[in-house]
Amino acid sequence: MASKRPQSPPISLVELRKRCRDASLSEQELTDYFLPDEENSKPFAPALKLNEALVDVGRARPGPDAISKLYADATRAQTPLPKKPRVLTQTFRRAAKTKLLAEGDSWFNLPDYIYPKTAIDFLGSDNDFDVSNIALWGDELEAMVRAKQYRQPLRSGLFGHFLFSGGGNDVLGSIPAYVKPRKSGDTDPAHAADYVKATFPQKISQMMGFYRSLANDARDATAGRVVLYVHGYANAIPKKGGHYLGGPFETLGFDPVAHAPLCRAIVAQMVKLFNDALQSFAQSTAHVVYNDLRPAMTERDWYRDEIHPNESGARKIARIFAESVRANTPGV
Template sequence: MNTTVTFTELEHLINNLAGTNGSALRDYVELDPTSPVIKLRIKPEVAVEGLPPGYDVDQRLNEALQDLLLVNPQGDTAQIPEEGDDPANLVLLPGDALDTPKSLDAIRVLVEGDSWCRLPEIPGIFLLPRLFPKAIGTQLQHRPGLEVKNIAHWGDTLGQIYQRKEYLTVIDSFQPQYFLLSAGGNDLQVNLRNIVHPYHPSRAVNDYLNPAGHNLLVWIRDTYAALIREVLARKPDVKILVYGYDYPKPTEESQYIGQHLTAKHIPEERMRGILSPMMDLLNQRIQEAAAQFPQVTFINCRGLTQDGYWFDDMHPNTAGYTRIVDAFVAGIR
């Protein structure tokens, strides 16, 4: 059924999400089923009257939600929501509103990255049958002894992060002791159909990345190194943590990875075996960048999230992310 909303009304809803559970957007917003990366959009059946020419309302929506955390208020504390929580009782709050007085020895951590560090914070009942997982950066914000600034944007590529350079501004103001970077996965994802050979029964599973894919991995390594140099030039004593994700779990029709491999005629039962060597190469290139700097530690997260710890084909569930967060906390401590 078609729905009409004025631009003024929609902007008011988007600008006033803090302090609500986001239910005001339930008739207008959905997870974009056509996007190769995590992205929210206004539903196609929603007509926005008075939309200014050239105005990207989807971009505005995603930007507005970047700084909001979904919490379950309990007394004087704000807890990470769990699957059984009533969405009506959950509240969106600005990330800074969760800041509590920190002890003098609290460790300051700046998190930059993609959807593995932050996912949309709207109760899942309004967008999906379940809550979005609490990703790495979001969980770190709830860990004791850490003062965390999370500037990750779901859907971001390494190229976008490096071009925007938000991390440099925040380093100046926040003065982190640790800088955590999660990037490169979306650069592969948005190019997946262009970097993978079509399926052939005689092709070895470690030979599906074509020359364009190998070149992209080299670019990821070199861009990591360039970004790290910028960070260290701005704050030479900061310690940097990087990783290369975990092995994804695609299926034939899954949105983020599986459908693209299906388009290459790769059978579902071969997908994981073909992707694993690519993820190993990604980890190797990121590790090569990290090895250039004594201030950088590479955290190997491969194999931490087995079956049962995944939300979709590209993202672990909250329990899966917790395993990865534990690995990062061990690197910080």
């Protein structure tokens, strides 16, 4: 029988904050001192809580946002920009890594060690790429485009490729807002489109306005030299009692097991509308590349929380982006 690993020593909140700022916590300490907080998690914004059996919080009660910030500091979620490349001789120029900037939501960045690795984690381990990731779980499309944190890195001139992930909360996390209650006796997946409210395509149109602003920002910051890569997520699978998909469907009168084909078809319809809009946007906008992730994601490639890829799914997505970047890199 395997021996149980020793637990990390108790720590005060003051010391924990210092260790987080110094990024000096080990993987074991991170997973001992921080725990998933399902009660306060939202779509594409997984929350964390402190393990108060080990962390002495005293009278303080940090909220989920403050705890996520601590964890991001501890794991250096926002990686520093690479240094300006030195001038290379012709002999070594081809060996230089392709520099990528990534911005987005939890499909591009999740709390390390607690959640699965993302596609950007795997892309960063590819010997051909040097990835600077400024994505952070919980970031939403509108807020990212209004904050424009990507603009300064793009202006540095270091990046020819810009990967962006945004809008997942508006699609995979929006069942309560945009799906109608089930009609009594209806289990036919052919009726999926009838259950998507007319306000959802309106929401998609609003989202595409932010994507157009994003493309304009990228073009203006780089004088049109950067390629923007976008994606429309994939056909997630509702589970019985699932926090983000299955539970909301049950509230609307659907059973994710008994009515599985209909529930899945409704999710697929919503994802399709977003993908169609992104594809049209990319086809009509210079230097924008659309990536369809749906064919790659199988039922086995989803994490248990319903809306994120597991590591096998993330690896597949990383390969799609890698192939897309190589196809749009001169001389590769």
